[in-house]
Amino acid sequence: QPSGSGKTPKSSFSKQDLQHYEDSDFSWSKEVQVNLCNIFQLSKFRPLQRAAINLSMSGKDLFLVMPTGRGKSLCYQLPALCSKGFTLVIAPLVSLMEDQLMYLQSVNVPAVTLNASSSKEDSKRILAGMTDKNSPFKLLYVTPEKIAKSKLLMSKLEKAFNMGLLARIAVDEVHCCSQWGHDFRPDYKLLGILKRQFPNVPLIGLTATATSNVLKDCQKILCVQEPVTLTAPFNRPNLYYEVRFKDNEDCTDQIASLIRGRYKNQSGIVYVFSQKDAEVVATELQKRDIVAQPYHANMEPSHKSLVHQRWSSKKIQVVVATVAFGMGIDKADVRFVIHHTISKSIENYYQESGRAGRDDSPADCIVFFGFMDIFRISTMVVMENTGQQKLHNMVAYCQNVDRCRRAMMAIHFDEVWNDEECNEMCDVCRHGNDYITMDITQHARDVLHIVELASSMDEKLTPLKVCDAWLGKGPAKQRKMIKLTSLSRLEVESVIIHLLLHGYFSEDFSFTPYTTHFYLKLGRKAALLKNSGHSITMKMRRRGTSQSTVKKVSESSGEKSRSKVEGKRPAESGDQKSAKKVKPLP
Ligand code: ADP
Ligand code: MG
Numbered sequence: 001q002p003s004g005s006g007k008t009p010k011s012s013f014s015k016q017d018l019q020h021y022e023d024s025d026f027s028w029s030k031e032v033q034v035n036l037c038n039i040f041q042l043s044k045f046r047p048l049q050r051a052a053i054n055l056s057m058s059g060k061d062l063f064l065v066m067p068t069g070r071g072k073s074l075c076y077q078l079p080a081l082c083s084k085g086f087t088l089v090i091a092p093l094v095s096l097m098e099d100q101l102m103y104l105q106s107v108n109v110p111a112v113t114l115n116a117s118s119s120k121e122d123s124k125r126i127l128a129g130m131t132d133k134n135s136p137f138k139l140l141y142v143t144p145e146k147i148a149k150s151k152l153l154m155s156k157l158e159k160a161f162n163m164g165l166l167a168r169i170a171v172d173e174v175h176c177c178s179q180w181g182h183d184f185r186p187d188y189k190l191l192g193i194l195k196r197q198f199p200n201v202p203l204i205g206l207t208a209t210a211t212s213n214v215l216k217d218c219q220k221i222l223c224v225q226e227p228v229t230l231t232a233p234f235n236r237p238n239l240y241y242e243v244r245f246k247d248n249e250d251c252t253d254q255i256a257s258l259i260r261g262r263y264k265n266q267s268g269i270v271y272v273f274s275q276k277d278a279e280v281v282a283t284e285l286q287k288r289d290i291v292a293q294p295y296h297a298n299m300e301p302s303h304k305s306l307v308h309q310r311w312s313s314k315k316i317q318v319v320v321a322t323v324a325f326g327m328g329i330d331k332a333d334v335r336f337v338i339h340h341t342i343s344k345s346i347e348n349y350y351q352e353s354g355r356a357g358r359d360d361s362p363a364d365c366i367v368f369f370g371f372m373d374i375f376r377i378s379t380m381v382v383m384e385n386t387g388q389q390k391l392h393n394m395v396a397y398c399q400n401v402d403r404c405r406r407a408m409m410a411i412h413f414d415e416v417w418n419d420e421e422c423n424e425m426c427d428v429c430r431h432g433n434d435y436i437t438m439d440i441t442q443h444a445r446d447v448l449h450i451v452e453l454a455s456s457m458d459e460k461l462t463p464l465k466v467c468d469a470w471l472g473k474g475p476a477k478q479r480k481m482i483k484l485t486s487l488s489r490l491e492v493e494s495v496i497i498h499l500l501l502h503g504y505f506s507e508d509f510s511f512t513p514y515t516t517h518f519y520l521k522l523g524r525k526a527a528l529l530k531n532s533g534h535s536i537t538m539k540m541r542r543r544g545t546s547q548s549t550v551k552k553v554s555e556s557s558g559e560k561s562r563s564k565v566e567g568k569r570p571a572e573s574g575d576q577k578s579a580k581k582v583k584p585l586p
């Protein structure tokens, strides 16, 4: 099964090939340049835009991976203007299409959309336009559902294709094809029909986040033979990444004091887990004199756009939002994105935190890492095939104490990475590697024994119950049978997380009609601990572990002095492969 950090099989597309497509002496180059300036009113291309346009104009199939806000749309809108007929654009959300149509209208590019809410007359006019030699529109936006469900649309596409009027197919948010992406949408799975029916119509797939595994999956699903993949560097040098330990009681206080202090008068987003959390946290911030408003899927559309609008115009300082606050947000001067709860995957985290600092000025991305949140998310993603693995990757990112946060993301996105490029713009690089490597073998045996014992008595334990039992806070009869720990609660939690991430524990879900419960059971590696030679080590923050009885294996201290360790959870020794120190292609 594919993993989040598999190897990229670099395509046969070389640096020289890229150079060739960066040129501006193609037969269409003049027209492209004129349209860039006169229609789109832009003075010059951003990195990779010209190459993407030339590749697509040359008839190549293309996957374009570029961070949100860098201008992917131009890479099919401009070719659409310079080609005969029209370009079919598949996009996941009607609201996204409407934003684009509004923009295109403002620059006088004829574009239309067909979706579930199109009127009969509009649909009729648009379907007729598809086979009109005079091409009344250059772009046709549709939802994937429309392709999957409307035979009429398919028949018109076929007719347009036969007339040479189907110039190009653009699949926006192409990662939605793959369940390995962060936003799988079942209707995207059916889009392979397009390439099968119209094999020589060039396809361009666009996304902000996709690992090579996701792209390979998309390629298969879309039936694209040999696409060229262009990847813009994912790194956002102006973003500072930080992980803080979450103490539920004062998490909101910490967030409030950051907003009132460091981020005074600056715009930001606080991401939370649920609609209820959005309401609660927003109210808590309001009580502390912060102009905050909640935002979640269960609000009236008009209310949602009001909040969005007032935040964009700085009348609201902070939006306390669920992930529903996402696509279509393009405010440039967001100075902080704080996660009150961890994201469900690194892809999601990159995407959500990436809404900070679009203007290229410094901005902060802080995530509060809480023990119980892991299991809330775990049960939420229980239906997703890859949900647990993706969550584990996110948790590993938070547990990490010794790798640059950027390096961890780079590895995840299959990028080559040089640690120096971080410029101390993450907490690990800034504060030095001040951690201790600990032998936790005996602790692991002790805590696994608790779960084993419970299971022998036909009892299941939640992570919280395991913690309590081990710390001696469980029922008295239990206390007699187990070896209590002298670790702190924080350390206990970290050890349990470590054992879960490394397969000594695993998830045991149980469904009731109302909710899903999370229990810990022994994992596939638990049996290894019966073997006396087996040992487990993990890295922990030095400060957080000074009183502990954990056996030290080795110490590693960064040269840089650290001012203060605030709520840093002891952390994880990574099984991470180290990133190659090679610069990426431009
Ligand atoms: P993406 O789809 O990659 O998230 P968009 O295509 O929506 O990004 O573009 C984001 C913004 O960047 C738009 O406002 C667009 O006009 C702007 N933009 C695109 N290309 C350029 C360029 N070459 N120069 C300046 N601005 C650009
Ligand atoms: Mg886009």
Ligand code: ZN
Pocket (backbone or CB within 6 Å): 403, 404, 405, 406, 407, 422, 423, 424, 425, 426, 427, 428, 429, 430
């Ligand atoms: Zn770093």
